[in-house]
Amino acid sequence: MTFDTLGLSADLLRTVGEEGYTTPTPVQAAAIPVVLEGRDVLAAAQTGTGKTAAFVLPILDRLRHHANSSFSPARHPTRVLILVPTRELAMQVDESVRTYGRTVPLRSAVVYGGIPMDPQIKVLRAGVEILVATPGRLLDLVGQRVANLGQVEILVLDEADRMLDMGFLPDIRRIIELLPPRRQNLMFSATFSDEIRRLSRTILHDPATVEVAPRNTAGEDIRQLVYPVDRDRKEALLAHLIRKEDLRQVLVFTRTKLAASRLASVLDRQGLEAVAIHSDRTQPERTRALEGFKNGDIRVLVATDVAARGLDIEDLPHVVNFELPWNPQDYIHRIGRTGRAGATGDAISLVSIDEVDLLRGVQRLLRRAIPWTVEEGFVPDRNAEPQPLRHLRPRAGGHPHHKPLRARASAGGARRRR
Ligand code: AMP
Numbered sequence: 343m344t345f346d347t348l349g350l351s352a353d354l355l356r357t358v359g360e361e362g363y364t365t366p367t368p369v370q371a372a373a374i375p376v377v378l379e380g381r382d383v384l385a386a387a388q389t390g391t392g393k394t395a396a397f398v399l400p401i402l403d404r405l406r407h408h409a410n411s412s413f414s415p416a417r418h419p420t421r422v423l424i425l426v427p428t429r430e431l432a433m434q435v436d437e438s439v440r441t442y443g444r445t446v447p448l449r450s451a452v453v454y455g456g457i458p459m460d461p462q463i464k465v466l467r468a469g470v471e472i473l474v475a476t477p478g479r480l481l482d483l484v485g486q487r488v489a490n491l492g493q494v495e496i497l498v499l500d501e502a503d504r505m506l507d508m509g510f511l512p513d514i515r516r517i518i519e520l521l522p523p524r525r526q527n528l529m530f531s532a533t534f535s536d537e538i539r540r541l542s543r544t545i546l547h548d549p550a551t552v553e554v555a556p557r558n559t560a561g562e563d564i565r566q567l568v569y570p571v572d573r574d575r576k577e578a579l580l581a582h583l584i585r586k587e588d589l590r591q592v593l594v595f596t597r598t599k600l601a602a603s604r605l606a607s608v609l610d611r612q613g614l615e616a617v618a619i620h621s622d623r624t625q626p627e628r629t630r631a632l633e634g635f636k637n638g639d640i641r642v643l644v645a646t647d648v649a650a651r652g653l654d655i656e657d658l659p660h661v662v663n664f665e666l667p668w669n670p671q672d673y674i675h676r677i678g679r680t681g682r683a684g685a686t687g688d689a690i691s692l693v694s695i696d697e698v699d700l701l702r703g704v705q706r707l708l709r710r711a712i713p714w715t716v717e718e719g720f721v722p723d724r725n726a727e728p729q730p731l732r733h734l735r736p737r738a739g740g741h742p743h744h745k746p747l748r749a750r751a752s753a754g755g756a757r758r759r760r
């Protein structure tokens with residue numbers, strides 16, 4: 343299949359060709375024609391599936407007749423609102439709008455929190471047709487009477503599941519009340535939870551559903567592996583694996599900011615260039631860390647789930663779960679960072695005895711067992727007692743049960759007491 347059959351105009355097809363895209367990704371093939379028709383869309387697609395182009399390209403085509411060279415801000419009202427959960431994703435989507443829209447003379451802008459508002463105010467006052475925004479900052483700008491959403495024709499909710507996880511639902515509802523009732527709505531979400539379906543029913547009208555990957559399954563081109571290990575040996579095992587396998591560009595997940603900072607400094611002290619990226623970092627610090635990681639100066643990027651959301655790193659070869667996430671769906675988000683756009687990737691999980699229940703939750707969601715291996719020299723202590731997980735969230739259930747991991751470690755053969 344080629345892009346030519348999707349109904350996009352010639353200059354956009356040329357842009358796509360110049361970007362080196364030869365074949366539309368499944369979400370692009372399914373979504374572009376329906377968005378062009380003006381229909382609402384509910385699409386299940388993770389970052390890395392080409393979803394940004396799937397909505398940006400047809401939106402550019404639908405809006406191009408509004409392009410004009412007037413200096414009057416009134417001639418450039420906001421016609422498209424793209425809501426995203428994080429600053430990183432906002433920056434990436436904005437970049438995609440500029441890239442894909444380089445031949446279309448519409449104005450675009452991005453607004454997100456954590457940086458001064460004045461430059462954003464200046465840009466919005468001049469008038470922009472396409473606005474990419476995080477919800478909180480957008481509402482601040484509406485409050486200041488700088489952003490006017492009364493002429494929005496198309497609303498995009500990108501990574502809607504993450505927006506709900508981050509507690510943006512009230513903000514989203516307030517924003518929607520400011521939009522004209524007649525508009526096109528596009529909702530993208532990595533997973534379709536019941537909550538997402540409920541939200542979609544209140545926002546979308548007769549949507550076309552685009553579900554390219556089966557519900558709640560990880561990409562087939564990602565190799566997954568579990569290493570059972572004692573909690574206090576995880577740092578050593580991770581450093582050992584990075585050295586032994588000569589891993590580069592490793593994205594490591596922890597559950598907390600504190601654990602991310604601590605792990606990054608332990609690895610860094612051992613000569614493995616590592617940086618933690620989390621929401622306490624300033625925007626310039628985060629951007630610098632991401633750039634260093636992309637260009638290979640930083641070997642290991644340690645992130646929490648919230649911070650990692652929306653990071654676009656192409657062909658990322660390795661994802662490590664230093665700690666399993668509380669929420670099994672986050673496991674799918676995390677490992678979605680690898681094996682993108684057809685590349686293969688590895689997703690390694692270091693699982694201690696107190697995480698067995700979390701591992702079970704992940705396997706239940708995936709509807710399959712993840713293969714495991716015991717690394718020589720890191721055999722877990724058979725007699726270890728599981729420690730209650732700190733900060734245990736009520737939905738994670740009661741105290742973890744350690745039997746399966748013990749069975750696994752011994753089934754692996756190399757048994758040794760430390
Ligand atoms: P996204 O899911 O929108 O974050 O896109 C993931 C990556 O895939 C981006 O870096 C895009 O440049 C790239 N991409 C998008 N569409 C295609 C395509 N049809 N062929 C090859 N790469 C693509």
